Amino acid sequence: MAGMSALLIPFTDISMVLYIAAGVFTGIYIGAIPGLSVTMAVSLLISFTFSWNILPALAIMVGIYTGGVYGGSRSAILLNIPGAPAAVATGLDGYPLAKLGEAGRAMGLSTTQSVIGQFFGVGILIAASPLVSRLAINFAPRDYFLLSIMGLFLVGSLSRGSLIKALITAFIGVTVGLVGMDPFTGQGRLIFGNARLLGGINFVVVMIGLFGLSEAFFQLKIRSKPVKQKIDKIIPSMKLILSNLALTLRCSAIGTIIGALPGTGGDIAALMAYDHAKRTVKKPSRPFGEGAFEGIVAAESANNAAIGGAFIPMMTLGIPGDSVTAILIGALIIHGIRPGPMLMKEQPEYFWIIVGCLILSNIFLFIFGMSGIRIFSKVVEIPKSIIIPIIIVLSILGSYTINNNTVDIYWMIAFGILGYFMKIYDYPVSTMVLGVILSPIIDSNFRRAVQMTQGSFGGFVQSLFTNPITLILLLFIVFMLVSQTQAKCVIINKLNAVRKQG
Amino acid sequence: MTRKKLLVLVLLTALVIVSVTGCGRPAAKPPEEAYPSKYITGIIAWGAGGGTDTTSRLLVPAAEKVLGTSIVMSNRTGATGSIATQFVYDQRADGYTLLFNAENPQLYQVLGLSPLSYDDFEPIILTVNGVTVIVVHKDSPYQTLEDLINDAKANPGKINMGISGVGGQPYMTSLILRQGEGITFNPVTFDGDGPLITALMGKQIDVTGLAVAAAVQYVKNGDFRALAVVSNKRNDSLPDVPALGEIRPHLQSLLRASGFFYGVHVKKGTPEPIIAKLREAFLAGYNDPQFQEYARNNGMMLMGITGEEARQFMKDWQSAMAWLVYEAGDAKESPEKFGIPKP
Numbered sequence: 001m002a003g004m005s006a007l008l009i010p011f012t013d014i015s016m017v018l019y020i021a022a023g024v025f026t027g028i029y030i031g032a033i034p035g036l037s038v039t040m041a042v043s044l045l046i047s048f049t050f051s052w053n054i055l056p057a058l059a060i061m062v063g064i065y066t067g068g069v070y071g072g073s074r075s076a077i078l079l080n081i082p083g084a085p086a087a088v089a090t091g092l093d094g095y096p097l098a099k100l101g102e103a104g105r106a107m108g109l110s111t112t113q114s115v116i117g118q119f120f121g122v123g124i125l126i127a128a129s130p131l132v133s134r135l136a137i138n139f140a141p142r143d144y145f146l147l148s149i150m151g152l153f154l155v156g157s158l159s160r161g162s163l164i165k166a167l168i169t170a171f172i173g174v175t176v177g178l179v180g181m182d183p184f185t186g187q188g189r190l191i192f193g194n195a196r197l198l199g200g201i202n203f204v205v206v207m208i209g210l211f212g213l214s215e216a217f218f219q220l221k222i223r224s225k226p227v228k229q230k231i232d233k234i235i236p237s238m239k240l241i242l243s244n245l246a247l248t249l250r251c252s253a254i255g256t257i258i259g260a261l262p263g264t265g266g267d268i269a270a271l272m273a274y275d276h277a278k279r280t281v282k283k284p285s286r287p288f289g290e291g292a293f294e295g296i297v298a299a300e301s302a303n304n305a306a307i308g309g310a311f312i313p314m315m316t317l318g319i320p321g322d323s324v325t326a327i328l329i330g331a332l333i334i335h336g337i338r339p340g341p342m343l344m345k346e347q348p349e350y351f352w353i354i355v356g357c358l359i360l361s362n363i364f365l366f367i368f369g370m371s372g373i374r375i376f377s378k379v380v381e382i383p384k385s386i387i388i389p390i391i392i393v394l395s396i397l398g399s400y401t402i403n404n405n406t407v408d409i410y411w412m413i414a415f416g417i418l419g420y421f422m423k424i425y426d427y428p429v430s431t432m433v434l435g436v437i438l439s440p441i442i443d444s445n446f447r448r449a450v451q452m453t454q455g456s457f458g459g460f461v462q463s464l465f466t467n468p469i470t471l472i473l474l475l476f477i478v479f480m481l482v483s484q485t486q487a488k489c490v491i492i493n494k495l496n497a498v499r500k501q502g
Numbered sequence: 503m504t505r506k507k508l509l510v511l512v513l514l515t516a517l518v519i520v521s522v523t524g525c526g527r528p529a530a531k532p533p534e535e536a537y538p539s540k541y542i543t544g545i546i547a548w549g550a551g552g553g554t555d556t557t558s559r560l561l562v563p564a565a566e567k568v569l570g571t572s573i574v575m576s577n578r579t580g581a582t583g584s585i586a587t588q589f590v591y592d593q594r595a596d597g598y599t600l601l602f603n604a605e606n607p608q609l610y611q612v613l614g615l616s617p618l619s620y621d622d623f624e625p626i627i628l629t630v631n632g633v634t635v636i637v638v639h640k641d642s643p644y645q646t647l648e649d650l651i652n653d654a655k656a657n658p659g660k661i662n663m664g665i666s667g668v669g670g671q672p673y674m675t676s677l678i679l680r681q682g683e684g685i686t687f688n689p690v691t692f693d694g695d696g697p698l699i700t701a702l703m704g705k706q707i708d709v710t711g712l713a714v715a716a717a718v719q720y721v722k723n724g725d726f727r728a729l730a731v732v733s734n735k736r737n738d739s740l741p742d743v744p745a746l747g748e749i750r751p752h753l754q755s756l757l758r759a760s761g762f763f764y765g766v767h768v769k770k771g772t773p774e775p776i777i778a779k780l781r782e783a784f785l786a787g788y789n790d791p792q793f794q795e796y797a798r799n800n801g802m803m804l805m806g807i808t809g810e811e812a813r814q815f816m817k818d819w820q821s822a823m824a825w826l827v828y829e830a831g832d833a834k835e836s837p838e839k840f841g842i843p844k845p
Contacts, residue, residue: 043550047559047575136700137700140704140706141706181580181615184691185667186582186615186667187834195584195588195615195616198581198585198615199580199585262696262700317700317703318699318720319696320696326549326550327551334560336795336799338715338719341720341723342719345723403578403579403580403585404578405578405589448690448692451662451688451690451691452706454659454662455688
C-alpha cells in the first residue's frame with residue numbers, strides 16, 4: 001500500500017476539489033445531452049489541459065467521467081432518449097416512471113444507486129485490483145463470445161409482448177453493426193460498393209435516431225398531454241434503498257467486472273445488470289418495463305460501478321478498460337506518465353490520487369445529482385411544441401459531433417424514421433440498439449477464437465470445454481436456457497413421466 | 503388544430519433541412535500572401551489518445567505560435583484513416599485543412615480501401631518513425647529470435663501470432679519474416695496494441711509485435727521477453743534487444759524503409775508559399791523540447807524530414823510494403839496497377 005497517503009491529495013488541495021466539482025457538474029450536463037458523450041468531452045479536454053499540470057487535468061477528467069456516466073440517465077428518464085449508451089437500460093423503466101409522474105423519484109433513485117455503485121467499483125479497485133486484472137487477462141476471445149451470447153438473451157428481457165418482433169429488430173441491429181470495414185481483413189462488408197460506408201455506421205448515431213428523433217416524431221402522432229410531476233418525494237426512502245441493497249450489490253459486482261474487462265464497458269454492464277434483475281427479482285414494485293424501481297436500481301448501480309472497474313486494468317496493466325480510460329491513458333502519456341505495472345511500482349501515488357479523485361467525484365455526484373431534480377422534472381411538463389424541436393436539434397447536433405461528419409446526420413434521420421414506424425407497429429427499438437452494440441463483439445471474438453484454434457471448428461468447440469472460465473460461462477448459459485424457457489417444463493414433465501412409470 | 507399541426511410540421515421540416523444544409527463552407531478564397539487569415543483545421547485520422555493523436559497534438563502549440571493563428575484539431579476516425587484522408591482531399595487546396603495521419607495511405611490502393619495515397623498530398627513534415635519489437639511471454643520457450651524461427655520452420659502455420667489486422671505493423675512484421683526466412687505463423691487478429699498486450703499476458707497468443715513505446719514497460723518489468731527490434735538499428739529504449747537487420751543481415755534492404763511514421767500533409771495543389779509557411783511552422787513544432795522529449799521517451803526515431811526527402815521516404819516505404827502485402831496474397835489489387843515500383 002505504498003503511496004497511500006496520496007489518496008488525500010485531491011481532498012486537501014482546494015483547486016483540485018474545485019476542478020473535480022466543475023468536472024462532475026459539466027459531466028452531468030454533457031451526459032444528459034444525447035450525442036455529447038464523455039468520450040468526446042474527455043478527448044476535447046486533452047488539447048485543453050495540454051499545458052496544465054497533470055493533477056488538475058486528471059481531476060477534471062475523472063470528474064467529467066463520473067458525471068457523464070450518471071448524466072445519461074437524466075434524458076433517458078425524462079425524454080426516453082438515453083444521453084449515452086450506458087443509460088439505455090435506465091430508460092426502460094425510468095421513462096415509464098416519468099409518465100406516471102414520478103420522474104423526480106426516478107432521478108433521485110438513480111442518483112443514490114449510482115453513488116452506491118461507484119463506491120462499490122472504487123472499493124474493488126482498491127481491494128481486489130490484482131485479482132480482477134488476472135481475470136481480465138485470462139478472459140479469452142471465446143469468453144467474450146459467450147458473454148455476448150448471454151447478452152443476446154437480453155432480447156427476451158427487452159421484448160414487449162411479441163418475441164418474434166424483438167428478434168427481428170435484434171437481427172437488423174446485428175446486421176447494421178456489421179456494416180463497414182472488416183476488422184480483420186480490411187475489406188468492405190455490406191457496403192454495396194460505396195467506399196463512404198467503409199467507416200461503418202456509428203452505433204451512437206443509431207441510438208440517437210432510434211430513441212431521440214423517432215420519439216420526437218412519435219410524440220407528434222400521439223396526443224398525450226404532458227404529465228404533471230410529483231416533486232414532493234425525490235429522495236428515495238431508506239426503506240426503498242435497503243430493500244434493494246442486495247440487488248444493488250449484485251448489480252454493482254456485475255458492473256465492476258464487465259467494466260474491468262477490456263472488451264466491454266458500461267453500456268453492456270447496465271444491460272446485463274438489468275437482465276439479471278429481471279430474472280432474479282420475483283416481485284418487482286411494478287412489472288419490468290412499466291416503471292419498476294428495480295430496473296433503475298440495476299442499471300444505475302452497474303453503469304457507475306463500471307467506472308471503478310475500467311480503472312483496474314488501466315492502472316495495473318496499462319490496458320484501458322473502456323473508451324474513456326483509453327483516452328485518459330493518452331492524456332497521461334502526453335504528460336509523460338504511462339500507466340501500467342511500472343507506474344504502480346515506481347509511482348504508486350498516482351493510483352491513490354485517482355482513487356481519491358473518484359471518491360471525491362462521487363461525493364459531488366450525490367450533491368449535484370440531488371440538487372436540481374425539481375427543475376429537471378419540469379422538462380417533462382414542457383409543452384410539446386417547445387420540447388420536440390429541441391429534441392430534434394439536439395439529435396442532429398449530437399449525431400454530427402460524434403465524428404464531425406454530416407453523413408452521420410443522414411443516418412440518424414434514416415434511423416429516426418425507421419424507429420418511428422417501429423414504434424407505430426410495436427417493434428421494440430431497444431433490442432435493435434442491443435444488436436448494434438453486441439454485433440462487433442460477437443463477430444470479432446468468434447472469429448478470433450476460431451483463429452486461435454488454427455481455424456478448426458472442432459478445436460474451437462473443444463476449447464469451450466477445456467478452460468475453466470469458459471466452462472463456467474457455458475454452464476451459466478445452459479442454466480439460463482434450461483431454467484427460463486420451456487425446456488424446463490419439458491424436462492420436468494419427462495422426469496414426472498419417468499417417475500410415474502417407475 | 504390541424505392547421506397548427508401543419509405549421510409545426512412545416513417548421514420542423516424546414517429546421518431539419520436548414521440545419522443539415524447549413525453546414526457548408528464559406529466561399530471566400532484568401533490570397534496566398536495573407537495566409538493564414540483565419541483558423542486552420544487539423545484532421546487527425548485516428549482516435550483520441552492513440553499514437554497519431556498524441557504526436558499530432560504535441561506538434562501543434564509551437565506551430566500555432568509561428569503561424570499566429572489557431573489550429574483546431576478534430577479526430578475523424580474509421581476505415582484505417584481513409585475517411586479522414588478522403589475528407590481532407592475533398593476540401594480546397596488552400597492550406598486551411600491539414601491531414602495528420604500515419605503510414606496507412608500508402609497501402610490504401612493495394613488493400614482496396616481508397617484510390618488515394620500520399621501521391622495526392624504534399625508532405626509538410628514527417629515527424630517520427632516508430633518501430634515494432636517482437637515479444638513473447640516471459641514463460642515462453644523462445645529465448646531468442648533463432649528459437650522462434652527454428653520452431654516456426656518445424657511447425658509452419660502452427661504458432662499463434664497476434665496481429666492488429668491486415669496492413670498493421672505486427673502483420674507487416676510477420677510478412678517480413680515470411681519473405682526473409684520463409685516462415686509462416688497462424689495469425690490471430692486483435693484490435694491493436696492494448697488488446698495484443700492483454701492476449702500475450704493471458705498466453706492466448708505465442709508471439710506478437712508491439713510498438714516499442716507500448717512494449718517497453720512490460721519488457722522492463724519482466725512480463726514479456728523482447729526477441730528483436732524490427733529495424734536495422736537498435737532502439738534507444740531497448741538497448742539490449744538486438745535489431746532484426748543486425749542478426750539477419752539479409753533483411754536489411756527490406757527494413758530500410760519500414761515501421762510506422764507520423765506526419766502532416768496538405769492536399770496536392772496547395773500553393774508553394776503556403777506549404778513553405780506550414781513547413782516552417784511545423785518544423786518549429788518538431789523542434790519544440792516537449793515534442794522531442796515525448797518522442798525520445800516513447801522509443802520513436804526522430805525524422806523531421808520535409809519536401810523531396812519526405813516524398814522519397816514514403817515512396818520507398820510504399821514500394822517495399824505494398825509488394826510485401828501483394829506477394830503474401832492479401833492485396834486486393836496489384837501494386838503494378840498503381841505504378842508502384844518493385845523494390
